Amino acid sequence: MLTAAGKLMKVFLTRRIPPEGMKILSAAGVCEVSQWDSDEPIQRADLLKGVQGAHGLLCLLSDKIDAEVLDAAGPNLKVISTLSVGYDHLAIDEIKKRGIRVGYTPDVLTDATAELTVALLLATARRLPEGVEEVKNGGWSSWKPLWLCGYSLSGSTVGVIGLGRIGMAIARRVMPFGVKRLLYSGRTAKDYAAEVNGEYVPLDTLLSESDFIVVSCSLTPETQGMCDKAFFSKMKNTGVLINSSRGTVMNQEDLYEALSSGQIAAAGLDVTTPEPLPTNHPLLTLKNCVVLPHIGSATYSTRGIMGALSAQNLLGGLQGTDMPSELTF
Numbered sequence: 001m002l003t004a005a006g007k008l009m010k011v012f013l014t015r016r017i018p019p020e021g022m023k024i025l026s027a028a029g030v031c032e033v034s035q036w037d038s039d040e041p042i043q044r045a046d047l048l049k050g051v052q053g054a055h056g057l058l059c060l061l062s063d064k065i066d067a068e069v070l071d072a073a074g075p076n077l078k079v080i081s082t083l084s085v086g087y088d089h090l091a092i093d094e095i096k097k098r099g100i101r102v103g104y105t106p107d108v109l110t111d112a113t114a115e116l117t118v119a120l121l122l123a124t125a126r127r128l129p130e131g132v133e134e135v136k137n138g139g140w141s142s143w144k145p146l147w148l149c150g151y152s153l154s155g156s157t158v159g160v161i162g163l164g165r166i167g168m169a170i171a172r173r174v175m176p177f178g179v180k181r182l183l184y185s186g187r188t189a190k191d192y193a194a195e196v197n198g199e200y201v202p203l204d205t206l207l208s209e210s211d212f213i214v215v216s217c218s219l220t221p222e223t224q225g226m227c228d229k230a231f232f233s234k235m236k237n238t239g240v241l242i243n244s245s246r247g248t249v250m251n252q253e254d255l256y257e258a259l260s261s262g263q264i265a266a267a268g269l270d271v272t273t274p275e276p277l278p279t280n281h282p283l284l285t286l287k288n289c290v291v292l293p294h295i296g297s298a299t300y301s302t303r304g305i306m307g308a309l310s311a312q313n314l315l316g317g318l319q320g321t322d323m324p325s326e327l328t329f
């Protein structure tokens with residue numbers, strides 16, 4: 001795609017992306033690609049420099065795309081394509097004001113993320129990391145009636161906060177474990193919840209009646225800090241909390257208190273604040289807290305498809321044609 005001056009349009013990639021995406025960009029031959037050629041995040045100063053004059057920006061969830069970045073890019077910028085379904089790192093109001101289109105990666109990562117969330121739920125509830133550690137450190141002395149006991153999904157009540165694409169995929173996966181009731185809360189009741197016998201309930205009901213609570217909502221001003229002291233105080237003492245949404249949905253100081261005081265039984269987090277979580281963080285001292293490094297969508301095939309989709313979104317935005325997954329706002 002040529003600019004008015006007869007030059008190829010410029011795109012800037014804030015990281016190395018899966019080869020499936022790079023192949024699509026090269027084969028299209030419509031843009032000149034420059035890239036932060038690393039697997040590590042770009043520094044802010046390099047982002048502000050790299051984006052200058054770009055017509056398209058392909059970014060990751062770790063890049064904060066705000067007015068400063070948009071100003072640095074300048075008036076050429078037509079499209080931002082993020083390699084993620086979450087878009088809380090994008091200043092949507094500023095982007096909208098400037099008429100810039102946004103592409104993202106919904107659906108293609110739903111199964112992988114739901115699968116990981118269920119794995120984290122089971123690992124946390126059945127204390128798998130503790131068990132593995134005991135085998136390695138000699139703590140396994142014999143079979144003991146109450147040693148390393150945890151909580152079972154069978155016969156339980158599961159509460160899903162945010163029954164969207166991923167929340168629903170999690171619900172579908174836990175039901176066959178013999179879950180008795182599936183509660184959910186969010187802004188609106190969903191017709192499709194009937195498939196999992198989902199009961200739409202107020203958040204307080206979900207908190208007090210659930211044995212397992214899964215947070216799978218998007219990060220918004222309303223959900224930021226939602227899991228705090230008051231939230232934990234309404235949960236059962238035997239309750240297990242899982243978060244695969246965004247780290248800032250959780251007040252981590254309050255979570256530490258709830259876990260160490262026995263207010264709640266255990267937590268599994270795929271997302272934290274900050275990321276990475278410092279290795280000396282208090283949550284990492286707790287046996288009843290399982291922390292993963294934000295790997296919800298991390299399967300080879302999913303990341304390849306995300307790479308391809310983000311490249312196609314970028315090209316659609318550059319060429320002014322349909323984008324396979326355009327965010328409407």
Ligand code: NDP
Pocket residue numbers: 085086087106107109113161162163164165166167185186187188189216217218219220222223244245246270271294295296297
């Ligand atoms: P969806 O948009 O399909 O679902 C988001 C859900 O959040 C909706 O059901 C929405 O409910 C709910 N929600 C919004 N506001 C609130 C609120 N105030 N209280 C309760 N629920 C609320 O998105 P996805 O399911 O595709 O993705 C969800 C999130 O998962 C992403 O935004 C991202 O942050 C995270 N994610 C994490 C991954 C990981 O690696 N851990 C991987 C992929 C995504 P309603 O419709 O009623 O508004």
Ligand code: DGY
Pocket residue numbers: 061083084085086087109296297
């Ligand atoms: C997303 O897409 O929002 C995830 O957090 C990473 O896949």
